[in-house]
Each structure stands twice: as structure tokens, then as C-alpha cells.
Amino acid sequence: MDHPIAYDLIRKLPKVDLHVHLDGSVKPETLMELAQQRGVSLPARSRKQLLPHMQVEDDCTSLKMYLSKFDFVLPFLQTGEALRRVAHETVEQAAAHTIGYIEVRFAPQLHRGAGLSVEEVIHHVVEGLRSGERKYGVVARGIAICMRHHGSKENIEVIEAAASRSGKGIVAVDLAGDEASYPPQFFREVFAVSHKRGLPVTIHAGEAAGAENVLEAVTRLGAVRIGHGVRVKENPELMRLLAKQRIPLEMCPISNLQTKAVTSWEQYPIRDYFERGIKVTVNTDNPTVSGTNLTKEYRVLADKFGFAATELAELVMNGVEAAFLEESEKRVLRRRFRRQFRELGVG
Numbered sequence: 001m002d003h004p005i006a007y008d009l010i011r012k013l014p015k016v017d018l019h020v021h022l023d024g025s026v027k028p029e030t031l032m033e034l035a036q037q038r039g040v041s042l043p044a045r046s047r048k049q050l051l052p053h054m055q056v057e058d059d060c061t062s063l064k065m066y067l068s069k070f071d072f073v074l075p076f077l078q079t080g081e082a083l084r085r086v087a088h089e090t091v092e093q094a095a096a097h098t099i100g101y102i103e104v105r106f107a108p109q110l111h112r113g114a115g116l117s118v119e120e121v122i123h124h125v126v127e128g129l130r131s132g133e134r135k136y137g138v139v140a141r142g143i144a145i146c147m148r149h150h151g152s153k154e155n156i157e158v159i160e161a162a163a164s165r166s167g168k169g170i171v172a173v174d175l176a177g178d179e180a181s182y183p184p185q186f187f188r189e190v191f192a193v194s195h196k197r198g199l200p201v202t203i204h205a206g207e208a209a210g211a212e213n214v215l216e217a218v219t220r221l222g223a224v225r226i227g228h229g230v231r232v233k234e235n236p237e238l239m240r241l242l243a244k245q246r247i248p249l250e251m252c253p254i255s256n257l258q259t260k261a262v263t264s265w266e267q268y269p270i271r272d273y274f275e276r277g278i279k280v281t282v283n284t285d286n287p288t289v290s291g292t293n294l295t296k297e298y299r300v301l302a303d304k305f306g307f308a309a310t311e312l313a314e315l316v317m318n319g320v321e322a323a324f325l326e327e328s329e330k331r332v333l334r335r336r337f338r339r340q341f342r343e344l345g346v347g
């Protein structure tokens, strides 16, 4: 049976990905080459055999279990060369799904195992993004992540280094990792530094813990965007606050189902948020770990939630408005996207 919105139209629709992790985007083929270069043998010899080590299965029961997949790839992402390559390839993969703007996030402290400094990690990732930008015509920026299991000293070091690169490839900072074990109030001191340095903040919240974490992130950590926010639905007043303050949610539907932020699509609040006027954006989170891409994410919205093409275009434009870009850069994107929508007969 034909779907009311053709798969091909969704692929061709210009899109933005505001929430995609570098270490969740490594191609299996690349991992095999990186392992070979290091003389390390992998437990698998083909892409097909390797994928189960890099990707979650249907039996994933929690964010914690989901996060364990990253342990497999991180040992191979410890050199400048590897970081540049995966950053470049993240942009390449985005281009294949007509993504015009991408913000790639990464945790500098997780890439220091072979002696790189935080500044060097940031430098190599930004260089990889830039070469991807030049080759594929996708505007690409970086977000530096503080990890929940790291101490204040390490996280403040990330924020300081990111602030020094602000406007030079890095546009914001984030907090990621095991939300259930480390609530946001532990990080007030850390994010006070980003506030002092004028660096925008987005926080993973309301994914593996309740709506109170989103409230804390917005009111105490100064978050101007929220990663996921699936459990905001528990608090109607918070939903009104987010709509009123125009705080965008970076939702990642397929990842959200895998980490059990919800247990079925029926419980997924994206339609409800959209209708309440919350600025919902649609993103991939971790293309490799989640076995996803942005076309697939938008297709879920059409298939499971009945979003029409014009509504999908509205979600895309929410992403453009939510981008951590200068107003002049946004204007260019806005114009380009509107023209592309018209050419596709959408809106």
C-alpha cells in the first residue's frame, strides 16, 4: 500500500540535525580500518558481524544499557586522525539524507586516552567538521559535552576550552550520560561557568528521569534547549512553560523508544507537544548505535503520528530557529530551506 507521504520526499526534504553524537555515528567499515591501523583485532570480520557490537538490539531495557555500546568504539577514537575522520564522515552521512545543517556533539574528555588535550580534541573534531562542510555543503558546528560521571574539574575544563572556541566551530555545551544516577542539580557550579562565559547550554533531561530534571535544567542550569524531554509530559505546567519560553526540545524518536524513555509509540508525546505549541525538533541522537538516520526518524512521524508533509516542514523550521547560529547565518538557511520546500511542492 502506498504511504500518503512518499519515502523519497522525506529523504529529499531539507532537514537539520541538532542532536547527534560523534561517537554514536561511527561507520562499522571505518571502525574496521581504525582497528587495523592500530593492529588491534576485532571480534568480527565483516560489517554485518560488527554491527551487533555497535548497535542496540530490541532487548535494550534502559539508557544505561544503551550507553554501554559506546565502550566498544571509544578506544578507537583517541587520535587526531580518527577524530577528524569520524567528524568528516558524520557530515557525509548527514548529506546523504539532505541535512543542510548539523550540530555534532562530542565529549572531549572521552578522547584523551592517548594523550590528547581537551583543546586538541576540540580542534581535530572541528577540523573534521570543516572538511565535511567544504566537501558536502552541509553547515556543520560542534557542541562540547560534559559527562555526568565526570567531576566538576574535568567538566569545567571542557566548558573553558569550548568557550575559547566559541564562534570558531563550537556553538554550545551539553550534559550527557547516565541521567538516572546523576541529577542536574549536581552540575550547578559547572554550568555557572558557561553562563559566565556566555556559551549557550543544552542539557539531556527528561530521558531516563522525570520532568523535574527538565525544570532544573531550564531554571537553574540555564539550558536554552533540552535534549529529549520525553518525560516533560508528566508535568502540564512545565509543558506550558516550555511553550511560552520557546525552549526547543531536541527529540530523537527511535533512540527514545530504545532507551525506554517510553515503552511504545502510543506513549510518545511528540504530537501532543507539537499541538501545544512546544518547539519540537527531530534528530537522530546516534545513527549507528540506534540504527537510524534522519529520513527514518521523519518517516516514523508520518507513519505513527500522522504528520503531514507541511507539518514535517514546520518541524524542520523549528530546528532552523533553534540552531545555535548567528541570526545572519540562520537567515540564509531559512531562505534556502523555504525555497527547497517550494521546489518539492511542500508549503
Ligand SMILES: O=c1[nH]cnc2c1ncn2[C@H]1C[C@H](O)[C@@H](CO)O1
Residues within 6 Å of the ligand: 021, 022, 023, 024, 063, 067, 070, 105, 106, 107, 110, 145, 176, 177, 178, 179, 204, 207, 255, 285, 286
Ligand atoms: O541519549 C543519550 N543520553 C545520554 N547520554 C548519551 C546519549 N547518547 C549518547 N550519550 C553519551 C554516550 C557518549 O559516549 C557520550 C558522548 O557523545 O554521550
Ligand SMILES: [Zn+2]
Residues within 6 Å of the ligand: 019, 021, 176, 204, 227, 285
Ligand atoms: Zn543524546
